Amino acid sequence: MNIAVRFWGNAPNDQLLRILRVQKRCSRLTLDANFHDNLVQLFKKLQWMPIDDVIRMKKLCMMFKIVNGECPHYFTSYRTCVKNTHSYNTRASFHDHLAMPKCRSNAGLRTFHASATYLWNCLDDKFKTITHERNFKKLLVNNFLQSNSDREHLTVSRTF
Numbered sequence: 001m002n003i004a005v006r007f008w009g010n011a012p013n014d015q016l017l018r019i020l021r022v023q024k025r026c027s028r029l030t031l032d033a034n035f036h037d038n039l040v041q042l043f044k045k046l047q048w049m050p051i052d053d054v055i056r057m058k059k060l061c062m063m064f065k066i067v068n069g070e071c072p073h074y075f076t077s078y079r080t081c082v083k084n085t086h087s088y089n090t091r092a093s094f095h096d097h098l099a100m101p102k103c104r105s106n107a108g109l110r111t112f113h114a115s116a117t118y119l120w121n122c123l124d125d126k127f128k129t130i131t132h133e134r135n136f137k138k139l140l141v142n143n144f145l146q147s148n149s150d151r152e153h154l155t156v157s158r159t160f
Helices: 004-008 013-031 039-046 051-067 073-079 112-122 133-149
Strands: none
Touching: 004 013, 004 051, 013 039, 013 051, 039 133, 051 073, 051 112, 051 133, 073 112
16 A cells, blocks of 8 residues: 555545545455444454545655655755745744745645645644654654544545
8 A cells, every 4th residue: 555655646636535445345354344343343343544644744754754864866846935935924934834845836835845844734733742763653653543533434535
């Protein structure tokens, strides 16, 4: 599943729904569950995340590496803060948000740079203060699993 994220990371929601259906079937097969069993509970028992959350987690882990300088130099343009682009006191500059790249279409919003920057800016500050990737990933996975256990059913939401 983790390898497929690289290929399906920017796919439209209708294609991600197909993968989610396969995940649902696999969870039923793994636990020998009935068709009418609650999938949220099955995913919780297996500690699985839906495909859209896996994509978000992978993008955020890569963005964590970029922000902390653990990636090659060609990613340095991804670390531009809003407060460095203008001198106005805005919420984005106060919270050290990263500057979003300018996109002219939805295809541009699906790029890694735009979608990962958007996801990073939506994170709580408690995630951004973590210094080790392992701790970041663990907290992120726990956060996604907790938010999924509060759902009534599994759906695919926008990943960009």
